[in-house]
Amino acid sequence: MKVVVGQGSCGIATGAKKTSDEFQRIVAEKNLTNVVIDKTGCIGTCYLEPIVDVYNDEGALETRYVKCTTDKVERIVEEHLMGGKPVEEYAIPAEDEAFLSQQQRIVLRNCGQINPEKIEEYIATGGYEAARKVITSMTPDEVIEEIKVSGLRGRGGAGFPTWFKWNAIKSNKGAQKYMVCNADEGDPGAFMDRSVLEGDPHSLLEGMIIGGFAAGATEGIIYCRAEYPLAIVRLEIAMAQAREKGYLGKNLFGTDFNFDIRIKAGAGAFVCGEETALIASLEGERGMPRLKPPFPAAKGYWKLPTNINNVETYANVAWIIANGGQAFADRGAEKSKGSKVFALAGKIKKGGLVEVPMGMTLKEVIYNIGGGIKNDKEFKAVQMGGPSGGCIPAELIDTPVTYEDINKTGAIVGSGGMIVMDEDTCMVDMARFFLDFTKKESCGKCNYCRIGTKRMLEILERITKGEGRDGDIELLEELAAKIKDGAMCGLGQTAPNPVLTTLKYFRNEYEDHIYNHKCTAKSCKALIHYEITEDCKGCTACARHCPVGAISGEKKQQHKIDPAICIKCGKCEESCKFGAVKRV
Amino acid sequence: MNKYRLNIDGKEVYGLPGQTILDVCKENDIFIPTLCYDERTEIYGACGLCMVEMEGNPKLWKACATEIAPNMIIHTNTPRVIESRKTNLELLLSNHKGDCRPPCMLACPAGTDCQGYVGLIANGQYEEAIKLIRDNIPLPGAIGRVCPHPCETACRRGLVDEPIAIANLKRFAADTDEFGEDPFVPECEPDTGKNVAIIGGGPYGISMAYFLRQLGHDITIYEAMPKLGGMLRYGIPEYRLPKEVLDEEIAVLEKMGVTMITNTKIGEDISFETIRRDYDAVCVGIGAWVSTGVRCKGEDAEGVIGGIDFLRKVVRNEDIDLGKNVAIVGGGNTAMDACRTAVRLGADKVYNIYRRTKDEMPADMIEIEEAEEEGVIFLNLTNPLEIISDENGHCRQMVLQVMELGEPDASGRRAPVPVEGKTETIDVDTVILAIGQRVNAEGMEGVELTRKGGLVYDKDTYMTALPGVFAGGDCGNDKISIAVESIGDAKKSYLIVDAYLRGEEIKYEPNYYVTKKDVTPATFEDRERMCRPTMEQLNAEERKDNFTEVVFGYDEEQAVEEAHRCLECGCKDYFECKLISYANMYNVDPDRLAGDINEVEFHDEHPFILRDPNKCILCGLCVRACDEVMGVGALGLVKRGFDTVVMPALEQPLSETGCISCGQCVSVCPTGALQENLTLEKSVPLDTDVTDTTCAYCSVGCSMHLETYGDMLVKAAPDREGAVNKGLLCGRGKFGFDCSVMEGKLLEPMARKDGELTEVDYHEAFVLTTKKAEALAAKYGRNAVAVAISDRYTNEEAYVIKSFADSIGAKTLCFNNRENGLEKVLGVNATPNTINELLSAEVIICAGFIAKENQIIRLKLKQAAKNGAKVILVNPEGYAQDHMGFVYKTVETDNSLGFFKGVAKALADMGKGTGVEGFDAFKASVDNASVSEEAKEVAELYANAKKAMIVFQQNVVTTEAAALLGDIAVVSGHIGKARDGILMLKAKNNSQGIIDLGITAGAEAMEGVKALLVFGEDPDPALLKELVFLMVCDTHMTEAAKLADVVIPGTGFASTYGTFTNTERRLQVVEQAIEEDVVFSNWEVAAELAHVYEVEMPFDDIEDISDEMNDKLPVYRYAEMGEIYGGVLTCENAKLVAVEDAAFVAPLRSTDHLMNMIDARLPHAN
Known part of the structure; x- marks a missing residue:
């Protein structure tokens, strides 16, 4: 039997390593020689970690245990591994199975299935066969044609056709060409690349090898953020194994094609996900964008033709070659083919990674897969595409998730972050949050981004503090338009998107803040206060929970909040069982 | 190449592929x-x-980065483009902290550059100071005396101790000029044919005339009173403003050609109608000459008179019988003037009636204090209730209501309220009401009036409703104020009048300036407290019975001392700041985007470069220029986003990075974030004049702009068009341009008396020199007299000095001449190849190269390397060079010729050079050399290159080494062709020039010399030991001068014009930028000496010298300015010579003490 403990960063964070150790300890203690303890990457159901899969001797999955903390291990060993009877109450509930069953996984095909540190397991799934096929039996043009047929578009944000980029660098002259992987995943709330890097690194390597062959590059560089230490470790293991097998290095698959890959750890600047800044950083310069044109395909790394794709894009490539471009194109929507990984986060019941065919509606993703809104509150909006994206309001929930349809709303597919917001989310504050992020992550090079985002943030800050002025909305709109026009790179040009989309769909909330000194969602502290209504039973719970002693009242009498002392932390509201504390 | 045709702003233009918009x-x-x-x-x-916008494309495009394509249609000035630029600038300015202009200037209604002239006074530039004042103030002497100086109120020195005495300094500058020999009169442009009538000769009218006349308009002032001056003449007593001062200032107007018609009142003597008909424009400045009353009972009595009426009568010497007791009502300066005048007219008791306390009086405190000293009785907190007259209707008593201060009103001032029932009565014979004034606009038919009777004009255009009729000063818009305000009205509106005369319409638009908002006393905590010097003045007893001017004004010493207290608030780069110039071009309003400012604490002690990160706009030019242009990389960007800041590498002090003090960062900085640390006594922002000239240090010959103000050298900047340097400069050129006028400059000749150098007059110095030299020549022969001529002097200077030497039979030499080893091989005493040939060479051997001696050559090598050249640096140990990371190979040798002999042998072994004259002897001389691996490699690289050059510095490598390098070039055939030969760098800017003039001998010529006349050299004192007589002409007391018997002041390159010949034989222009404070220029000293010998030099000026040089020196006859004469020398007579063993390098100490001076001042990293 095989016990596989999911050990992506998310699993480890919830204690998967301890769970794995516990299995080791008990299995050793009980001397169960027929049981193998192994690990795998993240399967995507983050809210269920740690996850432990038990396979029978035929290699079939017998039971998937979820939230498998160390205290559950002994029982599983005794009852299931020794007794042959799965512990049903620890197993994944049927409704959570649905989270997985509604997905179509290409990028995540091996995540949570194989041990990422064992190349054999990857090979066993057919790994490196696509690379072999390409290098030994195809021409670069044929490869590019296959990718063109697939309709694969860049999964990093802009959705540019992958074949076009490859073809461009193939056609450009240069003494040396580079295949670069952008693994600087920086959008708050997005972690699909990490999942691939940690859970299936070989699929990335294989994608890069195929791309390198197609584009005529002999060197690959993975620019991986240093905040992903586990990813770097697993990539290094994978690269060493691939080299050993002759899949990387010189004379791949016995041909005269040479291709090797190295890792460059990025130093944690969000803007380095922008391709020209990434190149500057690769060259050892300060991570600041450069003007385009020239585009990297013509003059990139050391001014030589350079192709940059992100992890998810590369991770599709081997599958496309193995299954044919048409198989990929058969999935998804007309102009947005294939499947896409989304990171569901925010006020959603089941947060995690999901891979679905493009064209599925937001509603399906949020409700059918994500299980709907936490605490069954009202769905208000979803922020798509991270800080560069925008928010899509409830009335557009039937929007299909395609590049074109999402763009129409003012948001972008981006790298696939979906942050779900409920009725309690203040949209002005939400815009402020994202702008605060981009402002902090501005590299400081161009004026519009460096100072413009700062000024926009200052305006949003004063609005959420109730100090908004007449004219602020117009000023925000003016600055947003000019920053979009004038900023140098994607970071700056898209920074105003959260503000613009919230202004588009929730302008009333801005006006409420400024003119009525009211936060519509009752979320901005400066604009709300708490009151105890007649429903108060005098249970004293609120007074006991109040950290500043702002609540007074006799037992069984209606309590009262002293607004001069109250810090609006909301503990009273949380602690009241009778719904007698109201935000006003 | 095919050109692309495109359309920009409606204009069809062409561009080449690859060019940007x-x-x-x-x-x-x-x-x-x-x-x-x-x-x-x-x-x-x-x-x-x-x-910019591009038709058919929704985006905005960066013109700097967008390559043109055929048929592009581009718009550079659309509303969207302009809006984008404006907001962009507003964003920058919202995060820009500094003071574009000083608070004093901003507070002056006339916009006088107070900081500027205060600074000029501190620098002893009084003429320039008055010119600067007169840009805005045509009555500086008068205003300097009477202005209530809002500038001083704004002056931040007041936060430390006392404001700068700006007004007194203005008076100092004015008096120095106006009572000097040749008072300044502004130049007027040619006549425009337009005429303007000015009605009223007060401050507004005079100013308007002054400004408009300078633009060439024909100006007539109509004045109702007998003389011009307005209230300054008729409302201010003589003891405060002597009329003589006013007369001098009005005389300037007369010299400018302004017509003044006095005793002529418009409406009475001439109709307003006629004036309007006869003139193209009319400017009305009739002032406010009617005193207002207090509206108390009995104020129409005899003996009650208006304040200004009283003062006017006194000025006009009209009969006034004040009686014994005089009461003056009012608390302003007019009231004080009336009080003090009444004292002077002999009144027994002079009362001042004012309803508040002294603290609330609008008069200057000094006026109040002085009035009190003179015996004026202040009845504060009283108000006239009734004036009681005698039977003749003459006032005899005044009943005063006693007041007290009530609660503060809205403006914070405590309003006086009557103390119910409490009165006082005083005896009065005269009551003077100095409460206020109003306008009498009689005669100005058709001009709309305000409710109070003032003229109405548009506040943006200063034009009344009558076309072509403008107004300003006290008479308009109920804005009765101080004189400088009236001058300000004229200053703000004269260009509007000028535009009107040209048929255009413009508006007054105040400039936008960035100002610091958080200056407090704490800002200046580190400043030493120092009050202003007190001015001499008459004491109360001396002054109170006469109208003699009370205050004497500053003497020169006091003025300079006072001017030094200035805190230098305004930005020194204001006049070259691109940011502020664009800001005003695009009418910015940054306040709408006001927010946090990224304030940076910083500390730096670079002797030449001042940083102020708070003015930085992060354009990155400094960082990039330092790295990409200069190859240094001493600056970098630190932090991210809004917090980004430019810092020296590793956040070290700039002088401790690899900074070479070239100042390129300063030159490219578009704002004041990087500035030169000026060596002026007082650094002030100045709108400098620019002179294009050539640097006088090394032999590269960089073209530069010398910025001057009057006779002050302010700064230097590289010339982007410079034939050799193309916008580059090293620290010597950038910051050493003013060494010749720096502290310790010799101003008077000296002669040794009783062993001490003592100041003498020129005659004595010249006679002494010639007598001594003649006597020694008589005793030891002509050869015992020598003249040393510096290779920093211009060709023309050196030519005259040599002519003088020749005329007395003396030999000439230059201590800085090292025998040129190359000459033996090539037969020419010059470098055969030229500097820019380096850029296209394939292999460059750089032998014995000290980069700091010729930084620009290092940059040429860098550029060559970028173009693909393999640069090989061969230096002896101990001569490692910074910032030469671009070299292909560095070879470190011992300090002998071993390595190059090895290279020479390797070349000979390859079969190179056989058949060249002298080959056998040469081969024999290198046969014993050992050929190291490196030598072999270098020899092969060099020999196999198509185009190869050798670079060396004449005064760094030994004569033997130079000869060997010549041999190597000749033996390998890399000689005599373009981009294929030798670049020998001479020591000094004009080392080649003096060789061409025949001054070829070096220190070796000192053999047997007893009398030496040195021009501009500071040789090793050991070489001077045997002398019986030594004369030194130089700018400072050099080591040689200290030994001299006669010392004569010399000058530097900034005060002469002529030519230098750089190392590559390029004839370069030297232009005069300043006058130095000495009597004779360098060549005139020689001419004067010749004169004593009764040899007359036939030159009046440099032109004459140049003409004679053209006649006598064929080489210069056809040399064109700025060009290299002779081109690449073909070296047809080159032969190989055998070279003895010798040292590789032996740097010769420079004899140019100015260069030694700047080298010592530059941080060691250079």
Whole structure:
């Protein structure tokens, strides 16, 4: 039997390593020689970690245990591994199975299935066969044609056709060409690349090898953020194994094609996900964008033709070659083919990674897969595409998730972050949050981004503090338009998107803040206060929970909040069982 | 190459493929603002100001980065583009902290550059100071005396101790000029044919006349009173403003050609109608000459008179019987003037009636204090209730209501309220009401009046409702104020009048300036407290019975001392700041985007470069220029986003990075974030004049702009068009340009008396020199007299000095001449190849190269390397060089010729050079050399290159080494062709020039010399030991001068004009930028000496010298200015010579003490 403990960063964070150790300890203690303890990457159901899969001797999955903390291990060993009877109450509930069953996984095909540190397991799934096929039996043009047929578009944000980029660098002259992987995943709330890097690194390597062959590059560089230490470790293991097998290095698959890959750890600047800044950083310069044109395909790394794709894009490539471009194109929507990984986060019941065919509606993703809104509150909006994206309001929930349809709303597919917001989310504050992020992550090079985002943030800050002025909305709109026009790179040009989309769909909330000194969602502290209504039973719970002693009242009498002392932390509201504390 | 045709702003233009929109716009004089662009660095694109629109494309495009395509249609000035630029600038300015202009200037209604003239006074530039004042103030002497100086109120020195005495300094400058020999009169432009009538000769009218006349308009002032001056003459007593001062200032107006018609009142003597008909424009400044009353009972009595009426009568010497007791009502300066005048007229008791306390009086405190000293009785907190008259209707008593201060009103001032029932009565014979004034606009038919009777004019255009009739000063818009305000009205509106005369309409638009808002006393905590010097003045007893001017004004010493207290608030780069100039071009309003400012604490002690990160706009030019242009990389960007800041490498003090003090960062900085640390006594922002000249240090010959103000050298900047340097300069050129006028400069001749050098007059110095030299020549022969001529002197200077030497039979030499080893091989005493040939060589051997001696050559080598050249640096140990990371190979040798003999042998072994004259002897001389691996490698690289050059410095490598390098070039055949030969760098800016003049001998010529006359050299004192007589002419007391018997002041390159010949034989222009404070220029000293010998030098000026040189020196006859004469020398007579063993390098100490001086001042990293 095989016990596989999911050990992506998310699993480890919830204690998967301890769970794995516990299995080791008990299995050793009980001397169960027929049981193998192994690990795998993240399967995507983050809210269920740690996850432990038990396979029978035929290699079939017998039971998937979820939230498998160390205290559950002994029982599983005794009852299931020794007794042959799965512990049903620890197993994944049927409704959570649905989270997985509604997905179509290409990028995540091996995540949570194989041990990422064992190349054999990857090979066993057919790994490196696509690379072999390409290098030994195809021409670069044929490869590019296959990718063109697939309709694969860049999964990093802009959705540019992958074949076009490859073809461009193939056609450009240069003494040396580079295949670069952008693994600087920086959008708050997005972690699909990490999942691939940690859970299936070989699929990335294989994608890069195929791309390198197609584009005529002999060197690959993975620019991986240093905040992903586990990813770097697993990539290094994978690269060493691939080299050993002759899949990387010189004379791949016995041909005269040479291709090797190295890792460059990025130093944690969000803007380095922008391709020209990434190149500057690769060259050892300060991570600041450069003007385009020239585009990297013509003059990139050391001014030589350079192709940059992100992890998810590369991770599709081997599958496309193995299954044919048409198989990929058969999935998804007309102009947005294939499947896409989304990171569901925010006020959603089941947060995690999901891979679905493009064209599925937001509603399906949020409700059918994500299980709907936490605490069954009202769905208000979803922020798509991270800080560069925008928010899509409830009335557009039937929007299909395609590049074109999402763009129409003012948001972008981006790298696939979906942050779900409920009725309690203040949209002005939400815009402020994202702008605060981009402002902090501005590299400081161009004026519009460096100072413009700062000024926009200052305006949003004063609005959420109730100090908004007449004219602020117009000023925000003016600055947003000019920053979009004038900023140098994607970071700056898209920074105003959260503000613009919230202004588009929730302008009333801005006006409420400024003119009525009211936060519509009752979320901005400066604009709300708490009151105890007649429903108060005098249970004293609120007074006991109040950290500043702002609540007074006799037992069984209606309590009262002293607004001069109250810090609006909301503990009273949380602690009241009778719904007698109201935000006003 | 095919050209692309495109249309920019409706204009059909052409460009080459690969050019950017910005390139094409520049070529076609289409303005595009940029803050981060420099053609020498990679496109950066940060500032975003160069945005343009392209037809058929929704985006805005950066002109600096967008390559042109055929048939592009571009618009550079659309509303969207302008809005984008404006907001962009507003964003920058919202995060820009500094003071564009000083608070004193901003507070002056006339916008006088107070900081500027205060600074000029501190620097002893009084003439320039008055010129600067007179840019705004045509009555500086008068205003300096009477102005209530809002400038001083604003002066931040007041936060430390006392404000700068700005008004007194103005008076000092004015008096120095006006009572000097040749008072300044501004130049007037040619007549425009337009005439303007000015009605009223007060401060407004005079100013209007002064400004408009300078523009060439014909001006007539109509004045109702007998003399011009207005209230300054008729409302201010003589003891405060002597009328003589006013007369001098009005005389300037007369010299400018302004017609003044006095005793003529418009409406009475001539109709307003006629004036309007006869003139193209009319400016009305009739003032406010009617005293207002207090509206108390009995104020129409005899003996009650208006304050200004009283003062006017006194000025006009009209009969006034004041009686014994005089009461003056009012608390302003007019009231004080009336009080003090009444004292002077002999009244027994002079009362001042004012309803508040002294603290609330609007008069200057000094006036109040002085009035009190003179015996004026202040009845504060009283108000006239009734004036009681005698039977003749003459006032005899005044009943005063006693007041007290009530609660503060809205403006914070405590309003006086009557104390119910409490009165006082005083005896009065005269009551003077100095409460206020109003306008009498009689005669100005058709001009609309305000409710109070003032003239109405548009506040933006200063034009009344009558076309072509303008108004200003006290008479208009109920704005009765101080004199400088009236001058300000004229200053603000004269260009509007001028535009009107040209048929245009413009408005007054105040400039936008960045100002610091958080200055407090704490800001200046580190300043030493120092009050202003007190002015001499008459004491109360001396002054109270006469009208003699009370205050004497500053003497020179006091004025300079006082001016030094200035805190230098305004930005020194204001006049060259691109940011502020664009800001005003695009009418910015940054306040709407006000927010946090990224304030940076910083500390730096670079002797030449001042940093102020708070003015930085992060254009990155400094960082990029330092790295990409200079190859140094001493600056970098630190932190991210809004917090980004430029810092010296590793956040060290700049002088401790690899900074070479070239100042390129300062030159490219578009704002004041990087500034030169000026050596002026007092650094002030000045709108400098620019002179294009040539640097006088090393032999590269960099073209530069010398910025001057009057006779002050302010700064230097590299010339981007410079034939050799193309915008580059090293620290010597950038910061050493003013060494000749720096502290310790010799101003008077000296002669040794009783062993001490003592100041003598020129005659004595010249006679002493010639007598001594003659006596020694008689005793030891002509050869015992020598003249040393510096190779920093111009060709013309050196020529005259040599002519003088020749005329007395003395030999000439230059201690800085080292025998040229190359000459033996090549037969020419010059470098055969030229500097820019380096850029296209394939292999360059750089032998014995000290980069700091010729930084620009290092940069040429860098550029060559970038172009693909393999640069091989061969230096002896101990001579490692900074910032030469571009070299292909560095070879470190011992300090002998071993390595190059090895190279020579390797070349000979390859079969090179056989058949060249002298080959056998040469081969024999290197046969014993050992050929190291490196030598072999270098020899092969060199021999196999198609185009190879050798670079060395004449005064660094030994004569033998130079000969060997010559041999190596000749033996390998790399000689006598373009981009294939030798670049020998001579020591000094004109080392080649003096060789061409025949001054070829060096220190060796001192053999047997007893009398030496040195011009501009500071040789090793050991060489001077045997002398019986030594004369030194130089700018400072050099080591040689200290030994001299006679010392004569010399001058530097900034005060002469002529030519230098740089190392590559390029004849370069030297232009005069300043006059130095000495009697004779360098060549005149020689001419004067000759004169004593009764040899007359036939030159009046440099032109004459130049003409004679053309006649007598064939080499210069056809040399063209700025060009290299002779081109690449073919060296047809080259032969190989055998070279003895010798040292490789032996740097010769420079004899130019100015260069030694700047080298000592530059941080060691250079």
